[in-house]
Structures are given as C-alpha cells and as structure tokens.
Amino acid sequence: MHTLSVKEMSEKLRNKEITSVALTQHYLDRIDQYDGDLNAYVTVTPELAMEMAKQADDMIAEGKGGLLTGIPVAHKDIFCTLDVKTTCGSKMLDNFIAPYDAKVVEESRKLGMPILGKTNMDEFAMGSSSESSYYGATKNPWDLKAVPGGSSGGSAAVIAAGLAPLATGSDTGGSIRQPASFCGITGIKPTYGAVSRYGMIAYASSFDQGGPMTRSAEESAWMLDVMAGFDERDSTSLEQPKQDYVSTLNNDIKGLKVGVPAEYFEAGLDEGVESNIRAAIAELEKLGAEIVEVSLPNKELAVPAYYVLAPAEASSNLSRFDGVRYGYRCENPTDLNDLYTRSRSEGFGAEVKRRIMVGAYALSAGYYDAYYLKAQKLRRMVRDDFVKAFEQCDVIVGPVAPTPAFNIGEKSDDPVSMYLADLYTIPVNLAGMPAMSVPAGFSNGRPVGLHLVGPYHSEAKLLNVAHQYQQVTNWHQQMPESYQ
Amino acid sequence: MSLEKSEVDTISRLAAISVDATEVDQLTAKISNVLDLFQRMEAVDTTNVEPMSHPLDQVQRLREDVVTETDHHKQYQKLAPAAEKGMYLVPQVID
Numbered sequence: 001m002h003t004l005s006v007k008e009m010s011e012k013l014r015n016k017e018i019t020s021v022a023l024t025q026h027y028l029d030r031i032d033q034y035d036g037d038l039n040a041y042v043t044v045t046p047e048l049a050m051e052m053a054k055q056a057d058d059m060i061a062e063g064k065g066g067l068l069t070g071i072p073v074a075h076k077d078i079f080c081t082l083d084v085k086t087t088c089g090s091k092m093l094d095n096f097i098a099p100y101d102a103k104v105v106e107e108s109r110k111l112g113m114p115i116l117g118k119t120n121m122d123e124f125a126m127g128s129s130s131e132s133s134y135y136g137a138t139k140n141p142w143d144l145k146a147v148p149g150g151s152s153g154g155s156a157a158v159i160a161a162g163l164a165p166l167a168t169g170s171d172t173g174g175s176i177r178q179p180a181s182f183c184g185i186t187g188i189k190p191t192y193g194a195v196s197r198y199g200m201i202a203y204a205s206s207f208d209q210g211g212p213m214t215r216s217a218e219e220s221a222w223m224l225d226v227m228a229g230f231d232e233r234d235s236t237s238l239e240q241p242k243q244d245y246v247s248t249l250n251n252d253i254k255g256l257k258v259g260v261p262a263e264y265f266e267a268g269l270d271e272g273v274e275s276n277i278r279a280a281i282a283e284l285e286k287l288g289a290e291i292v293e294v295s296l297p298n299k300e301l302a303v304p305a306y307y308v309l310a311p312a313e314a315s316s317n318l319s320r321f322d323g324v325r326y327g328y329r330c331e332n333p334t335d336l337n338d339l340y341t342r343s344r345s346e347g348f349g350a351e352v353k354r355r356i357m358v359g360a361y362a363l364s365a366g367y368y369d370a371y372y373l374k375a376q377k378l379r380r381m382v383r384d385d386f387v388k389a390f391e392q393c394d395v396i397v398g399p400v401a402p403t404p405a406f407n408i409g410e411k412s413d414d415p416v417s418m419y420l421a422d423l424y425t426i427p428v429n430l431a432g433m434p435a436m437s438v439p440a441g442f443s444n445g446r447p448v449g450l451h452l453v454g455p456y457h458s459e460a461k462l463l464n465v466a467h468q469y470q471q472v473t474n475w476h477q478q479m480p481e482s483y484q
Numbered sequence: 485m486s487l488e489k490s491e492v493d494t495i496s497r498l499a500a501i502s503v504d505a506t507e508v509d510q511l512t513a514k515i516s517n518v519l520d521l522f523q524r525m526e527a528v529d530t531t532n533v534e535p536m537s538h539p540l541d542q543v544q545r546l547r548e549d550v551v552t553e554t555d556h557h558k559q560y561q562k563l564a565p566a567a568e569k570g571m572y573l574v575p576q577v578i579d
Contacts, residue, residue, distance in 0.1 A: 096563065097563065099556065099559050099560055099562075099563065191540075192539045192540065193539075193540065206537060206538060206539075232545075235545060236538070236542065236544075238540075239545070300524070301525065301528060303521065304521045304522050304524045304525050305525065307518060307521055307522070308522060308525075319500075322500075324564070324565070324572050325560070325563070325564055325572055326560075326563040326564060326565075327565075329565035329566070333574075333575050334575065335575050335576075335577075336574050336575050336577055337500075338575070339574060339575055340500045341500045341501065341502050342502065344499075344500050344501050345502045348501070353499075353501050354511070354514060354515060354518070356501060357495045357496065357499045357501060357511075357515060358515060358518050358519075359499075360495055360498040360499040361491075361495045361498075361515070361519075362522075364494070364495070364498060370526075371522055371525075373535050374525050374526075374528075374530060375525065376535030376537060377530040377534070377535050377536070378525055378528060378530065379535075379536045380533055380534060380535065380536035381528075381530070383536060383539065414517075415514060415517070415518070416517045416518060416520075416521055419518075419521065420521075430539075432538075432539020433539070456539075
C-alpha cells in the first residue's frame with residue numbers, strides 16, 4: 001500500500017477498496033519493521049493513530065471529510081500535539097506533553113488524518129543534519145551512513161522510506177528543502193506567514209515557516225491546502241484569502257520564464273549536483289519554458305546575516321525555557337539564578353547553547369549596531385535582489401544544496417562549515433519567499449534536489465511547475481531498494 | 485575575530501548558560517569562528533539601506549482589548565516541575 005500515491009489511496013478509501021484502519025496499520029507495521037535503524041520517529045502513537053483511523057472510516061462512510069480524510073500523517077516534533085509528547089528534539093522538553101494542538105495539527109485532525117507519530121529533528125530546529133537531536137541522529141534511507149539533512153530530517157526520512165505517506169516540516173533556513181533534497185522527496189516552504197506558526201515551537205520567528213513534505217508536488221499541494229490559511233492566533237499570519245494550490249497543477253508551463261542565476265553555479269558546487277540541475281533545467285525548457293539569466297549579487301551576504309539574526313531571535317525565544325513553568329528542571333537548585341542557569345545548561349544541547357550565546361552577544365550593548373542592525377540591512381539587500389530578479393522571470397531555479405547528503409559525523413565538529421552549506425536556501429528565508437525542493441536525480445547514489453524559488457504568494461505556480469516536471473520525470477517515484 | 489575569556493563569561497551570564505571549565509576553550513574557538521563569519525558583513529556599504537524586520541514589511545495586527553483566552557491554568561500547571569495552590573514554586577528569593 002505504501003507504494004501507492006496519496007491520490008490512489010484517497011480513491012481506494014472512497015471506493016471502499018481499503019480502509020483507513022488497514023492503511024494506518026500497514027504504516028505502523030512498517031515503522032515497527034524499519035524505524036529501529038532509521039530513528040526517524042521520536043514518538044510513535046499507534047493507539048491514537050488507530051482510534052483516529054476508525055473515526056476517519058466513519059467519516060468516509062458518512063460521506064464527510066475531504067480528499068485526505070483517512071490518510072495517515074507524521075508531524076515534525078516541533079508541532080505541539082495535544083496529549084502527545086512534543087520534544088522539539090531536546091532534553092529540555094523530554095517530559096513535555098503538549099496541552100494543545102498547533103494550528104497545523106488541529107487542521108489535519110479535523111480532517112480525520114490519523115497521526116502516526118512525531119518525527120525526529122535537530123534540537124530546536126537548529127541544524128542541517130538531524131544529528132543534534134537529543135534522541136540520536138536520524139539516518140538517510142538511501143544510505144545509512146549519510147545524514148538525512150535537517151532540521152526536518154525525520155520527516156524527510158519517513159517519506160523516503162515509506163514510513164508515512166505525508167509529513168509536516170518547518171523551514172527557518174532551509175529545514176524543509178535541504179532534507180527533502182537529501183532524501184529525494186518533494187517539499188515546499190511557503191511564503192512567510194502563509195502557514196500559521198501557532199503551536200509551532202519557535203526558533204527564529206521572523207523566518208520560521210511550516211510546510212508539507214511528500215513524495216510528489218501534487219501531494220504537497222493537497223497537504224498545503226490543509227496547512228495554509230489565516231490564523232488570528234499567529235500575529236504574523238498573512239491576512240489574505242486561501243489560495244487554490246490544486247486546480248492549476250495541470251496548467252502547461254509554455255512561455256514560463258525560468259531565471260537561472262550565474263551565482264548558483266560557482267566553485268564549490270558538486271559536479272554530480274550541477275549536471276543533474278542542468279538536466280532538470282533542460283527538461284523545463286523542453287516543456288516550453290524560456291530560460292533567462294538573472295543575478296543575485298548579494299547571495300554571499302545571506303549566510304552571515306542569517307547567523308546574526310536567527311540566533312538573536314533564538315536567544316530571545318528560548319529565554320522561556322527557565323525550569324519554572326514546564327520542561328526540564330535541574331535537581332536541588334540552590335537559588336533562583338542557579339535554577340535558571342543549571343536547568344538551561346543541562347537541558348539544552350551544545351549547538352543550541354552556542355546559538356543562544358551568539359545571539360545574546362549580537363544583541364548586547366556595543367555590538368547591536370555592528371551586528372544586528374547591519375544584518376537587518378543586508379537582509380533587505382538580499383530580498384531586493386530577488387524582487388529585482390523576479391521582474392525578469394516567473395521562477396528561479398538552481399540547486400538546493402551544493403552537495404548531496406554528507407556522511408554522519410562529517411561536519412558535526414565544524415558548525416561554520418555546516419552553516420555555509422546552506423548558501424542556496426538561506427537567502428530565500430531572508431526574503432520570506434516561497435521555495436521548493438523537487439527530486440531531480442542522483443549524485444554518487446545520493447539524491448539531488450532542484451530548487452524552485454518564486455515571488456511572494458506564488459506557491460500555486462511553483463507547485464504547478466514541479467507537477468509538470470514530475471509528469472515527465474520519475475525521480476520522485478523512486479524508493480531506496482531496502483524499503484520497497 | 486577571537487573572543488576574550490572575559491567576554492565568554494559575559495555572554496554566559498547574559499544567556500543564563502554556564503560554561504564548564506573543560507569546555508571553555510573549545511566553545512570560545514567555535515564562537516570565534518562564527519564571529520569571523522560575521523566579519524564578512526563589515527565591508528558592505530549599507531548607507532541608506534533601511535533595516536528589514538519583516539519580509540513583507542507588515543506591522544503587528546491590533547485587536548480589541550478583550551479577553552480571548554479561556555482559563556487553562558490548572559491544565560498548564562500540571563506540566564510544571566513544581567506548583568502549588570495555583571502558583572509556580574521556585575527557590576526562596578526573599579528572606
């Protein structure tokens with residue numbers, strides 16, 4: 001059943017050829033069989049999943065619900081899930097049973113999508129390899145020696161290995177797109193504010209954005225339809241009518257102007273990645289797209305600016321973890337300051353501590369102008385580059401990452417080398433624009449993702465382009481042999 | 485740019501995160517590497533560039549000053565490491 005597309009599952013559910021109970025049980029069995037090696041789930045919720053599956057079958061029998069009713073889903077462990085442990089990959093929240101649902105979880109629950117469990121991630125979403133989780137590294141189903149990418153590495157791995165048909169992720173500096181690229185799946189980071197941040201544990205609030213992680217663009221469109229929409233409980237939620245992501249999927253892309261920035265193909269780009277991306281661009285051309293050269297001259301400034309701004313926001317956001325109201329508390333604190341400091345020092349992992357400290361430094365007296373304010377100015381320059389480029393084209397394409405998945409342990413001792421590998425994804429988060437990763441081939445047996453970036457609110461267009469590309473390619477349908 | 489040890493102490497205090505004596509050298513080196521990355525911003529001329537805090541230059545929405553949340557304190561305090569009589573317990577602050 002796990003080799004069916006979600007569309008086929010949905011049809012079979014509605015035609016009563018299968019039940020949600022059987023489908024959900026099938027995925028739970030696969031999780032039992034395979035997740036010991038992969039470590040892609042932090043928590044599996046079989047009882048909740050089966051109870052929801054029964055309810056979904058009742059909804060379908062009564063003709064209620066929607067196209068995704070009865071289709072199981074895995075949520076990144078950053079989304080609060082009522083009465084389910086929600087850890088954000090941290091010891092700090094190892095004992096945290098969420099007292100409410102994130103908007104994204106609430107919507108999928110309303111629709112009757114059984115929750116299989118919570119997926120592993122870099123601690124507090126700070127990382128590009130899923131190695132910094134308190135629960136151990138997730139492995140890449142294509143090669144167990146490789147990282148699945150991060151921070152949504154668990155969600156990417158469960159889709160690649162067929163341990164869930166649909167998953168949610170979040171993307172602050174590339175955390176949906178880079179793992180999607182490394183695991184050969186499809187993922188979209190929507191325009192900032194399109195998906196509510198309510199109940200999504202905060203890392204850097206002016207960048208954080210939830211989105212779907214799926215096998216195909218069509219499935220991402222269906223899932224984004226569930227996840228997106230105005231939510232008054234998120235103060236930065238976009239106040240605009242819900243977009244239709246699905247009905248334009250089959251539009252042809254003749255005359256589409258595809259921008260290719262020269263800066264995306266400079267030194268440091270893996271040859272195998274480059275050849276796959278060039279081939280994908282040629283494929284788009286065959287579909288009738290017109291290739292336009294564009295320029296993003298300030299791309300190099302994005303990584304340093306991001307590593308000022310995101311840690312600065314994190315140092316403020318993560319000040320809530322103080323050992324008083326919820327989460328980890330140290331043993332026998334001697335006084336209030338000891339309670340705060342020891343709870344945080346024992347509860348946070350090394351990378352989280354470093355980013356909080358870097359953020360506190362960037363915001364401290366004497367450094368605020370040189371670092372924080374300067375970075376905010378560079379953020380505008382990076383955004384303006386995109387705005388200007390989109391005067392000449394409809395979408396920008398390039399690689400998601402300069403290399404395919406690297407090996408577990410390869411970069412974990414050198415944070416800056418890991419930061420620099422996010423050079424293609426981070427500028428898009430600074431700009432707040434939507435972007436996707438679409439499977440586009442393999443380099444040395446490891447998947448390569450095509451990056452599609454669009455102007456604000458162009459999710460439907462990106463999904464349309466990706467869907468058309470997937471009509472003439474089958475990279476998104478391939479599964480690692482040992483999980484077929 | 486390399487950090488002084490005294491600066492690490494200051495950051496540690498600001499962040500309410502203690503640094504073990506055995507980790508201090510390694511942490512100082514790793515944070516210094518990040519600050520080196522920041523140096524790349526210095527050479528860029530940003531005269532007349534407005535700082536950007538929101539991608540769509542939106543401002544925070546205002547709403548009527550009315551109660552929108554219902555009372556969940558009992559449910560929320562079940563998660564607290566120590567709570568009693570509706571209050572969160574911390575070590576004594578005032579003698």
